[in-house]
Each structure stands twice: as C-alpha cells, then as structure tokens.
Amino acid sequence: MITIVPGYGIGKTYVVDSLETTPSLKIIHDPKKELHILDQALKTFRAELESMLHDPSTHDVLAFQYAMAMDEEFIQSIQSYIIDRQMNASYALRVALDYYVSVLSTSSNAYMLDRIDDFESFYERMSYVIQGIPFIDMRHIKEDIIVVLKTLNLHIMNQLNALHVKGIITSSKSITSHAAIIAKQKGIPSLFGVDNLDQFQHGDLMILDADEKRIYVQPNTKMLASYAESIDKDLLQPSQFTQWQTQPAQTMDGISIPIEANMSSIQDLEAIISSGAEGIGLIRTELLFIDKLLPPSFEDQLKMYERIVKHYKHHPITFRLFDLGGEKVVPFIRLKKEENPLLGLRGIRLFQKYQQLFYNQIKALLMSAVHGHIRLLIPMVTTKKEIIEVMTYIKQIKQSCIDKNIAIGDIHIGVMIEVPSLALSAHLIAPIVDFFSIGTNDLVQYTMATDRSVLLDNDIADPYHPSIISLIHHVSESAHKHHIPVSVCGDVASQEDYATLLVALGISSLSMVPSKILSMKQHISSMHSGHLKSLKTELLHIEDHHELKAILKKTPSF
Ligand code: PEP
Ligand code: MG
Numbered sequence: 001m002i003t004i005v006p007g008y009g010i011g012k013t014y015v016v017d018s019l020e021t022t023p024s025l026k027i028i029h030d031p032k033k034e035l036h037i038l039d040q041a042l043k044t045f046r047a048e049l050e051s052m053l054h055d056p057s058t059h060d061v062l063a064f065q066y067a068m069a070m071d072e073e074f075i076q077s078i079q080s081y082i083i084d085r086q087m088n089a090s091y092a093l094r095v096a097l098d099y100y101v102s103v104l105s106t107s108s109n110a111y112m113l114d115r116i117d118d119f120e121s122f123y124e125r126m127s128y129v130i131q132g133i134p135f136i137d138m139r140h141i142k143e144d145i146i147v148v149l150k151t152l153n154l155h156i157m158n159q160l161n162a163l164h165v166k167g168i169i170t171s172s173k174s175i176t177s178h179a180a181i182i183a184k185q186k187g188i189p190s191l192f193g194v195d196n197l198d199q200f201q202h203g204d205l206m207i208l209d210a211d212e213k214r215i216y217v218q219p220n221t222k223m224l225a226s227y228a229e230s231i232d233k234d235l236l237q238p239s240q241f242t243q244w245q246t247q248p249a250q251t252m253d254g255i256s257i258p259i260e261a262n263m264s265s266i267q268d269l270e271a272i273i274s275s276g277a278e279g280i281g282l283i284r285t286e287l288l289f290i291d292k293l294l295p296p297s298f299e300d301q302l303k304m305y306e307r308i309v310k311h312y313k314h315h316p317i318t319f320r321l322f323d324l325g326g327e328k329v330v331p332f333i334r335l336k337k338e339e340n341p342l343l344g345l346r347g348i349r350l351f352q353k354y355q356q357l358f359y360n361q362i363k364a365l366l367m368s369a370v371h372g373h374i375r376l377l378i379p380m381v382t383t384k385k386e387i388i389e390v391m392t393y394i395k396q397i398k399q400s401c402i403d404k405n406i407a408i409g410d411i412h413i414g415v416m417i418e419v420p421s422l423a424l425s426a427h428l429i430a431p432i433v434d435f436f437s438i439g440t441n442d443l444v445q446y447t448m449a450t451d452r453s454v455l456l457d458n459d460i461a462d463p464y465h466p467s468i469i470s471l472i473h474h475v476s477e478s479a480h481k482h483h484i485p486v487s488v489c490g491d492v493a494s495q496e497d498y499a500t501l502l503v504a505l506g507i508s509s510l511s512m513v514p515s516k517i518l519s520m521k522q523h524i525s526s527m528h529s530g531h532l533k534s535l536k537t538e539l540l541h542i543e544d545h546h547e548l549k550a551i552l553k554k555t556p557s558f
Contacts, residue, residue, distance in 0.1 A: 007189035009166025167208035241518035281511020347380020369409025418442035440490025
C-alpha cells in the first residue's frame, strides 16, 4: 500500500464501480427500469448536444450524433432489445449499434465508412451517460464519505469535494498518475495499492488512516472517538507557516524563487488564492472540462479562462494547451486506441488533428489576456518544428483578431520540457520561447522508459537518477544563457529535498499543489546561494542516486 496523501478520515464507504467500455450482458427482470435509464441518458445526451450545436468547430460531428439520439427507428431497436431480449440498456445499445456498424462496413462509399467512427463516438459518450457517470454527481454529496474507486476515472476524481470526501482508496499503485495528482491537489487522505476492493461494502462506516496505511471497517466506538479527537486536534492546530501567506519566497541572501500553484479544476481556485502562491505555474486545462461529454466550445473556454484570470488578478497564470492522450482519457475527445498511447498521439501531437479545438483555446486565451498576465504553455513537445508551427498559428490568430478589432492581450509562450529530446536540445529552443517549464512526471517516464501509470520498481523511475539531474541541469543552463525563466511543475517539485536540488541547479521557480506552498516558502528561506553553489558542484559529480539522496538529506538547513 502507498500513502499518496497522508492524514486520516472517517466516513461511510462509497464504492464507485468501474466504467465498462465493453458492456456485459445482464439478464434483466425490470425492463421499465432499463427503459428509464435509456430515456434519461438520451435526454442528457441531447441536452448536452443542443448547447454545443451552434459551434461551427464541432457542428458536423455533433449533428450526426444528435440525429442518432433523435432517430426513432434506432431508439426503437434499442428498446426492443431491452423488452424482448431482456437486455440491460448498455448492452442493448451496443447490440443495436453493432447492427448499424455491420451494415455500414459493407458499404464502398467513403462517407458511409467514415460514419462508423461517429457511431463509435456516439456509443462511447452514451455509455458514460448510461453507466451513470454524469449522474454520479459526487459534488453534491452532503455526508462524509470514504471513496473506494474501482477504476481511476479522472472525471469522478475531479468531482470529489474535500469538504465531504474524507478519504480515497484504490488499487492503483501509480504515484504520478493523473488520478494521484488530483488526489494531492485536493489534499484528500489517499491510500493507493489496496488489494481486493470487493471486500468493501457501500454504506459501511470506515476509518482510513493513510499515515499508518490502515483501514478499519465498522470500527468500534472507542476507536472512532480516538480518531475523531485526532482529526479535531489537527484542525485546531494553527499553521506554523502562516507568516508566509503574504511574503514572497526568498533565499537567506535575497534571491527570489517564486512558489506557484498547480491547478486542475475550477474548485482549486479558492485554495490557490489562500495558499500564499505567487502565481499559477500550471493549469491542466484538459481537466477543467472533464465534465463535458463534448469538446468545450470557444464560449465555454472564454468563460472559464476569464473567470480564472479575473479572480486571480495581478498574478501570472500559466495555461497549458490541452494535453490529451496517453493515460489522460477524457470524455470530450475520443482518441483512437493505440498499442502504446504514451508514445503515440499525445499533447501537441494532436494539434493538427484537432486544430479547431486549439484555435478556440488560443483565441479564448488571447482575449482573456486583456484582464491579466497570461502565460501559454505547449505540452509534450518533442521537436523545435512543433513549437514553430504552434507559434505561427498563434501569430495568425492574433492577426485575425486585430483585423476584426477583437481586443486581445499580450501572452508569453513557453514549452513543457518533458521529453528527453527537447531537454537535450534546450539550448536550441531557448532563443525562440519566453520560458521553460520542466515536467518531471513525464521526463522521468520517458528517460527511464517506465510507464507512469503503473508503479514499477521505484529504483528505476527515480527522479534523483543522474540522467535526470543532468537533463535538468542542461535545461537550466540553456535558460540562463538566454535569459529566460525555468520552472519545474512536476510532482517532485513539492518535496523539500528535491526542491533544494532544483534551486541548486538554477531553477528559477517551482509550481506545486497549493497545500505545500507555505512550508516550501519557509524551506526556501533557509537556503543560501553560497551553499547552493557548492552543493551544485557536488551534486553534478555524484554517480549514484542513493548517495545523492543521502547528501540532500544531510542538508536540512544551510
Ligand atoms: C509533468 O509531466 O511533470 C507534468 C507536470 O505534466 P502532467 O503531469 O500533466 O503530464
Ligand atoms: Mg506531462
């Protein structure tokens, strides 16, 4: 078991079942109930489509899906599978669709063959609705619960509200998966790598002690009272770091190392505002729209970005362009299945295919920049050519806004350094961008050839490995030579020892979960540039990551 977020919580067990993308047949005895599920799902689906149909970027795909959701013959065929064959709604939908797909696939007409994709797209979105994902609206749960997640669905993770969700338990073992990142972002005590989740019964009272890696089902009153007392005590304890709320992070000798916040949901905004953050170093924009079954329109995006910028005025805000693909499966874009999604169409590699989506995003960001200081961050870049393509596109959008008298603001454009090829060519990239942001989660994954969504031997996927240190060092040197800032927004930036290492290597700012910001500011204040300099020389000569960790452990204060 792995503690992802320490702490403890008490609540009723809330089991969230897995989303089935291949439905299983269940013989049903209550067709009315299944017909109702189908009816509700179609209504939700249509309502969602209606709000999107006016957007020219998605109109064609949506118009076809909307027609399917309205087609009486098609709906009747699903209903008859439910009534006559006693099938559950999701299975009946699949069978009805398979029939249409088999007819289409015999066609020699390219247009008709293309519609197969639309059918599949329709199916995938409807299966989310039918399986109740939009209906499991966990944001409105009003009692304290401990969530048992049988599947790490980002959509559900994003809905969890720390006010009532007192703990998360799952079998996943990945510490840098996006589900783990969201759990940390929300600060909900979380225990990963828990086997045999079927042992937990919905509704049972439970204590989760993530510190001690213990779970107590139906605890006795003595144990409950003792944990309740500890929780109250922790809540009452004043933070020892409150003095850092308004002070900037600086080393002892006055070098500023701004500590910024990572954000993945609009609900994070309040926590960020009160976290003492000196800006937002990373917004994972793909997660802002995870509730959507369809691509967010230009209007949706403008509304969201303006809201953030207006609420967090006077601070720099880094919006990362949609970073889709890999393990980030979101309902609003259906990507083709790949053998190795982490090595396939991911991040900015989707730019050509979904240009309209990026067009809407870039235009909305340029317009929101009128209200504040926006940085635009390009994810998963591998080559310089990709950067030039996006920059040229941004220029064209700017020009077309100017031509149409649309007010836009200035934005800085930077790149995520998370693929080794880009880290190694940082000296060639630095002259053409405004800033670098190093994503250690992916940089470690791609350098050490380890899948971040699966826990491998931690000795391999280790951010302290000399290869990672050397890549970060090269990126940092290249940034300094060309006078651009370089930040680290990967998960490990929030660990104090690692932060020491990063600052010693010349990293100019760090971005992390809001809950770690105040203590990190205090940690930065214990550093001194003279010591950091000698530490850097030492770090760059160490060949063994265990030795490196030991040295950093020995450097609690400077
Ligand atoms: C990273 O890769 O370190 C990063 C910050 O991006 P993400 O975790 O969203 O891939
Ligand atoms: Mg990344």
